[in-house]
Amino acid sequence: MATQAGKPTVLIVGAGLGGLMLGALLEKADISFVIFERSSSVKPLGSAIMVGPNLMGLFEQMNIAEEFKAIGKPTFDCIIGKDNMEVVCKVDFRHTVEYTGYCNYIVSRPELYELLLRQIPPHKVLFNKRVLKIADSEDGVQITTTDKSTYKGEILVGADGAYSAVRQRMYETLKAAGTLPKSDQEDLPFKSTCLVGQTTPMDFAAEFPEFLDESGPFYCTLSKTSPYTWTVFPTINGNLCWMVMHHLDKESSKAAEEHRFRESENSQWGSHAAQAMCDETRHFILPFGTKKATMGDLYDLTPQDRISKVMLEEKVFQTWYSGRTVLLGDACHKLNPSGAHGAVTAMHDALALANLIYALPNKTSVAIEEAFSEYQAERIGPVTASYNASKALSMVIGRGPIGAIALFLRKYTPLFIWDTVIVNKKKAILDRPTAGFLRKVRTKGTVPPTVSPSSEKARKVFEG
Numbered sequence: 001m002a003t004q005a006g007k008p009t010v011l012i013v014g015a016g017l018g019g020l021m022l023g024a025l026l027e028k029a030d031i032s033f034v035i036f037e038r039s040s041s042v043k044p045l046g047s048a049i050m051v052g053p054n055l056m057g058l059f060e061q062m063n064i065a066e067e068f069k070a071i072g073k074p075t076f077d078c079i080i081g082k083d084n085m086e087v088v089c090k091v092d093f094r095h096t097v098e099y100t101g102y103c104n105y106i107v108s109r110p111e112l113y114e115l116l117l118r119q120i121p122p123h124k125v126l127f128n129k130r131v132l133k134i135a136d137s138e139d140g141v142q143i144t145t146t147d148k149s150t151y152k153g154e155i156l157v158g159a160d161g162a163y164s165a166v167r168q169r170m171y172e173t174l175k176a177a178g179t180l181p182k183s184d185q186e187d188l189p190f191k192s193t194c195l196v197g198q199t200t201p202m203d204f205a206a207e208f209p210e211f212l213d214e215s216g217p218f219y220c221t222l223s224k225t226s227p228y229t230w231t232v233f234p235t236i237n238g239n240l241c242w243m244v245m246h247h248l249d250k251e252s253s254k255a256a257e258e259h260r261f262r263e264s265e266n267s268q269w270g271s272h273a274a275q276a277m278c279d280e281t282r283h284f285i286l287p288f289g290t291k292k293a294t295m296g297d298l299y300d301l302t303p304q305d306r307i308s309k310v311m312l313e314e315k316v317f318q319t320w321y322s323g324r325t326v327l328l329g330d331a332c333h334k335l336n337p338s339g340a341h342g343a344v345t346a347m348h349d350a351l352a353l354a355n356l357i358y359a360l361p362n363k364t365s366v367a368i369e370e371a372f373s374e375y376q377a378e379r380i381g382p383v384t385a386s387y388n389a390s391k392a393l394s395m396v397i398g399r400g401p402i403g404a405i406a407l408f409l410r411k412y413t414p415l416f417i418w419d420t421v422i423v424n425k426k427k428a429i430l431d432r433p434t435a436g437f438l439r440k441v442r443t444k445g446t447v448p449p450t451v452s453p454s455s456e457k458a459r460k461v462f463e464g
Contacts, residue, residue, distance in 0.1 A: 006362070006363075007030075007031050007032065007360075007363075008031070008032070008153065008154035008155050008357065008360065008363045008368070009032040009033065009034075009152070009153035009154055009155070010022075010026060010031060010032065010033040010034075010153060010154070010155045010156075010157060010357065011033070011034060011036065011141065011143055011151055011153040011155065011156045011157065012033055012034070012035045012036065012157045012159055013035075013036050013131050013143070013156070013157065013158050013159060013160045013164075013165070013166050014035075014036075014037065014158065014159035014160030014161060014164070014166075014329075014331070015035050015036075015037035015039075015042065015117075015125055015127075015159075016159060016160075016161060016329065016330075016346070017109075017112065017113060017116065017329075017343050017346055017347060018159045018328050018329035018330075018343075018346030018347060018349055018350050019035055019037075019157070019159035019160075019328070019329075019350075020035070020113065020116040020117055020119075020120065021116055021346070021347040021350035021351070022157060022159065022328065022350035022353060022354055023035050023119075023120045023124065023125070024062065024116055024119035024120055025062075025350060025351060025354035025435060026354055026357070027119065027120055027121070027124070028062065028119075028435075028437075028438060029354060029357075029358045029435075029437050031354075031357060031358065032153075033124065034124055034125075034126060034151065034153075035120070035124060035125045035126065036126050036129040036131060036143070036145065036151075037125065037126065037127050037128075037129060038128070038129060038130040038131070038160070038165075039127060039128070040127055040128040041127060042113065042117075042127075046108075046109035046110060046196055046198075046308075047108075047109060047196040047197065047198060047231075047233065047241040047242060047243045048106050048107060048108050048109060048198070048233040048235060048241035049106075049107060049109050049112065049343050049344075050075065050104050050105070050106055050107075051068075051072065051104070051105050051107055051112070051343075051344065052093075052096055052100075052102055052103060052104035052105060053096050053099070053100035053101075053102040053104075053429050053432055053445075054344050054348070054429070054431055054432055055344060055347060056068075056100075056102040056432075057102075057432055057434050057441050057443075057444075057449075058347075058351060058433070058434055058435060060441045061434055061435050061438040061439060061440075061441055062119070062435075062438070064115060064119065067115055068105070068107070068112075068115060069105070070236070071107055071108070071111045071112070071115065071235075071236060071237075072105030072106065072107040072236060073105060073106045073107070073216050073234060073235055073236040074103050074104070074105055074216050075093065075103075075104050075105065075106045075215070075216035075217065075218060075233075076092065076093050076094050076103065076104070076215040076216060076217075077090055077091065077092060077093070077215045077216070077217040077218075078090070078091040078093070078217065078218055078219075078220060079091075079217050079218070079219050079220070079287075080220045080221075080222070081219070081220075081221055081222070081287050082221065082222050082223070082224050083221055083222070083223050083224060083225075083284065083285050083287075084224060085285070085287055087287075088222070096429060097445075098445065098446055099429050099445045099446055099447040100429050100432065100444060100445035100447065101444020101445040102444065102445075106216065106218060106233045106234065106235060106241075107235070107236075108198060108235050108237070108239060108241055109241075109343070110198075111235075111237075112343075128147075129145045129146075129147070129149070130145060130146045130165075131143050131144070131145055131160075131165050131166065131169075132144050132145060132146050133169075134156065134166065134169045134170075134325070136156065136170075136173075136322070136323040136324050136325050137323075137324075138365050139365075140152055140153060140154050140324065141153055141154065141155065141156040141323075141324045141325065143156065154324060154363045154368065155324055155325075155326070155357065155368060156324055156325045156326070157325075157326055157327075157328055157353065158170070158325065158326070158327045158328065158331045158332075159327075159328040159329055159331060159346075159350075160331055161329075161330045161331060162188055162313050162330045162331070162334045163188070164327065164330070164331035166325060166327065166331065167317070167327055167331050167332070170319075170322050170325050170327075171184060171185070171319070173322070174319065174322055180319060181318045181319060183317075183318055184317050184318050184319050188313040188315050188334060189313065189314065189315060190248075190311045190312050190313040190314065191247065191248050191250070191312075191314070192245050192246060192247050192248060192311075192312040192336065193245070193246045193248070193277075193309060193310070193311055193312065194243060194244065194245050194246070194309065194310050194311075194312050195243070195244040195246075195274060195277045195278065195281070195307065195308075195309050196241075196242070196243045196244075196307070196308055196309075196310070197241075197242060197298075197299070197302040197306050197307040197308070198235075198239050198240065198241040198242070198302060198306055199239050199240045199241075199242075199298055199301035199302045200239065200301055200302070200303065201237055201238035201239055202238055202239075202240070202301065203238070204234065204238060206290070207289060207290060207291075207293075208234070208240070208288055208289050208290070208293075209290065210288045210289075211234035211240075211288075216234070218231065218232060218233040218234065219231065219232050219286075219287055219288060221284070221285070221286070221287055223284070227246060227247040227248070227249070228244060228245065228246055228247070228281060228284065229244075229245045229247070230242065230243065230244040230245070230281070230284055230295055231243045231245075232286065232288075232298070240298055240301075242295070242298050242302075244277070244281050244284070244295065245312070246277070273309045274307045274308055274309040275304075275307075277309055278296075278299045278307065281295055282294060282295060282296030282299060283295075283296065284296075286298075312336050313334040314334060314335065314336050314387070315333070315334050316332075316333040316334075316380075316383060316384060316387050317332045317333065319332075320332045320372070320375070320376045321369065321372035321373070321375070321376065323365060323369065324365055324368055324369075326353065326372045326375065328346065328349045328350060328353060329342075329345070329346030329349055329350075330342065330346065332349075333345065333383045333387060335386055335387050341386035341387075341389065344386075345379075345382065345383055345386050348379065348382065348431070348433060349375075349379055349383075351433055351434075351435060351454075351455075352375050352378050352379055352433070352452070352454040353375055353454075354435065354437075354458075355435060355436050355437070355452070355454035355455050355457060355458035356371040356372075356374055356375050356454045356457065356458070357371065358436070358437045358458045358461065358462075359371075359436070359454075359457045359458045359460070359461045374453065374454065374457075375454065378452070378453050378454055382431050429447065429449075430447065430449055430450045431449070431450060432449035432450075433449070433452035433454075433455055434452070434455055435455065435458065436452075436454070436455040436456060436457065436458025436459035436460075436461070436462055437458045437459075437461070437462045
């Protein structure tokens with residue numbers, strides 16, 4: 001694995017959206033990298049995500065904006081209601097066009113994944129490569145995979161999810177040295193579980209004409225009698241992506257659930273878990289369609305291998321890097337998907353890292369660790385804001401007194417007060433970073449983005 005003069009070789013563990021974005025950016029920056037993915041192949045799992053102004057400028061720089069628009073469905077309305085068909089409120093996203101020059105898009109997560117994967121030469125993404133050992137030293141970093149292969153580089157990036165093997169190895173070393181904060185030693189907590197999937201393409205005109213509306217609405221339904229919320233998103237290709245959230249009475253953790261499994265005959269997790277949750281929630285009513293449809297109708301239109309059940313952990317870790325190793329996305333901050341921030345924050349992490357790696361003056365451990373410090377300093381603010389926003393929204397849609405109060409305020413507060421004082425929509429779209437090592441794109445809209453320190457640093461190197 002040859003390293004270009006003056007530039008580091010980057011080993012990226014994890015081929016999720018964050019890892020792929022980092023790889024795609026390093027490819028454009030002409031920086032050597034390889035991505036290691038533990039799975040033997042990528043399964044088209046997941047529902048839909050909303051992507052808009054926070055990434056569109058970067059997509060234009062990467063010359064993938066038009067490809068993205070071809071797989072994204074513009075959306076301007078989210079309709080929040082109850083399972084008795086009462087509409088609680090409608091969230092309007094039209095302000096984003098005025099403020100930023102871009103609208104929001106609903107895109108199938110697997111299709112966004114494929115778009116990013118196409119930006120990377122196939123030989124630079126190695127599947128079936130589970131990391132077993134990590135050696136981080138003054139001179140470089142080396143990983144060993146379960147097939148006994150070894151790979152060397154100057155930077156190791158853990159983009160391998162909420163239960164990151166890279167983070168685990170790094171934290172073991174720091175804990176042994178007595179330098180790992182107590183909060184980073186605690187289990188990942190969660191208070192929700194989630195069932196996700198996407199149907200095969202269907203005829204919206206015949207079955208769900210609401211999704212042909214130019215406002216591109218999606219629907220979030222809150223149960224009045226049970227601790228569930230379900231959301232349905234239309235895609236440009238005629239699929240319906242769906243998500244059913246179960247709001248738990250008390251906080252739990254993966255370790256606690258595994259212990260519960262060992263102590264009982266039935267596990268909440270396993271091959272039957274998704275089907276069991278489907279059976280429990282089939283009767284949930286859909287507030288749209290030409291007939292009285294339920295979630296069960298969508299389950300029947302969804303291939304079984306595209307349905308999955310996951311835990312919705314929420315935590316921001318304190319320690320993001322050590323030596324030549326750094327974490328990205330869910331590996332260092334896991335957000336509740338209610339706020340639609342998780343994938344975007346992971347890709348913003350990748351962008352900040354790519355900018356700082358591009359601007360490295362040399363490959364020494366001192367320079368690299370300084371860049372990692374700048375990376376965390378830049379990203380911790382936006383990540384914490386997204387974490388708090390996602391947590392707040394999850395409380396709103398969950399059953400409880402706080403959610404009831406928030407919904408009451410949303411329903412009866414004048415719209416201009418809600419938008420300007422409570423939500424502060426302008427603040428929500430300020431974080432629109434771009435790559436300092438790619439051509440500049442024209443700033444659009446009436447609200448300029450905040451200045452990204454990593455982008456400015458890379459821009460000076462690029463233009464200098």
